[in-house]
Amino acid sequence: MNPKIQDYLHTNREAHLKELTEFLSIPSISALPEHKDDVRRAADWTAQALENIGMENVKVYETNGHPVVYGDWLKAEGKPTVLIYGHYDVQPVDPLHLWDSPPFQAEVRDEKLYARGASDDKGQTFMHLKAIQAVLETTGTLPVNFKFCIEGEEEIGSPNLPLFTEENKDLLAADVLVISDTGMIEKGKPTICYGLRxxxxxxxxxxxxxxxxxxxxxxxxxxxxxxxxxxxxxxxxxxxxxxxxxxxxxxxLPLTDEEKEAYAALNFDEETVKQELSVSDLYGEKGYTYLERTWVRxxxxxxxxxxxxxxxxxxxxxxxxxxxxxxxxxxxxxxxxxxxxxxxxxxxxxxxxxxxxxxxxFDKGAPFLTPFDHPAIQAAGRAYEKVYEVPTSYTRGGGSIPIVAAFDQILNVPIVLMGFGLPTENFHAPNEHFHLENFDKGMLTLCHYWYELEKSI
Missing domain, CATH: 3.30.70.360 (Alpha-Beta Plaits)
Incomplete structure (x- = not known):
């Protein structure tokens, strides 16, 4: 990777944070009808931001609810195409009195950016834009092709995105789908989630x-x-x-030996879980560890x-x-x-x-899995390790993100969940924040990833 890219990100850090602050100031709460115009404003802001970084064919697509924003850059002939998914809507902010600063006036304290959407998911989506801009402006081109699908209804269950995806399969067709709406297992420990229940x-x-x-x-x-x-x-x-x-x-499907080894490498402490939950014993299917019970069973x-x-x-x-x-x-x-x-x-x-x-x-959602040894997953692991200088952790998520399963079924594309948030960042709660260490390292990781992908798929 060109060293000028890292210099560009360092030099423009304050400008990027100022721009992100503007994005975070829009109260795009998709769950509340009184914020419908704000959600539209966030969609328009996103579209303009895509144009500003050099994306083409940018369009705000109407749905039966809030819009989907699309843009692309398809000039890397013969190279893979990456579809990047994110969302510009946010959760409600109540109870407001528990916030230490106004939720839509971003504030930096102790190298953490506090605002609703800072971690989930405006901050992480914004990182993709700036990483691509850094590569494009320093090298004049990109190592792979890009498409963006950024929606405004994730926080209400993405009710209209599956239909939009089905109707626009050709538009969204790609070789890999990358989502940064998840987290790292702990501070300083990069994590790739390759499956969800x-x-x-x-x-x-x-x-x-x-x-x-x-x-x-x-x-x-x-x-x-x-x-x-x-x-x-x-x-x-x-x-x-x-x-x-x-x-x-x-x-x-049974766990592979490689997956078992990856989980063992996490050195997970079940005693800590018992103490945190104030329970005398853990419970579950005989013959499996706590992580296996909560991730893969x-x-x-x-x-x-x-x-x-x-x-x-x-x-x-x-x-x-x-x-x-x-x-x-x-x-x-x-x-x-x-x-x-x-x-x-x-x-x-x-x-x-x-x-x-x-x-x-009740509503149903399918599970999803990108094989642990898929080249797109392993390339992401290498990109993390180049920046964080520690081994990447590979996990599965015990929860469900229905839109990920919908993408998996409709687009039939490998999905890489490259999260940069931390479990302690209060997403969906008062005082949501994002560690700027991961803002900086995350963008650099993404830049490395595009070059790793160019060689891998």
Missing amino acids: GLCGLQIDVRGAKSDLHSGLYGGGVQNAIHALVDIVNSFHNENAEITVEGFYDKV PTLEVNGIYGGFQGEGIKTVLPAEAHAKITCRLVPNQDPEEIVELLQKHIKAHTPPGVEVTTKL
């Missing part, structure tokens, strides 16, 4: 008698809806915390359960109905639709006599 779930509604019954008159002779629900819930797991739904594990959890008398004291009734909310975290190769069908079949088979059971489905 999917999600499906349902509500179980158990109905017994036509109304609550007097337990003295009917107790022992009529099925109690709560007892029936407990039977169903208890049937989901065995004594080893394994899920007993028939067929649930059939398509689960599927789960079935009861998120809520209710029924019967809830007030003070006691009311001697047999509840007529009871309810539970169930969600599953899914891993690669598990199909949310198929898992829901297996759950419904299991529930039907384990429904006790004397009650009727119905289910209501």
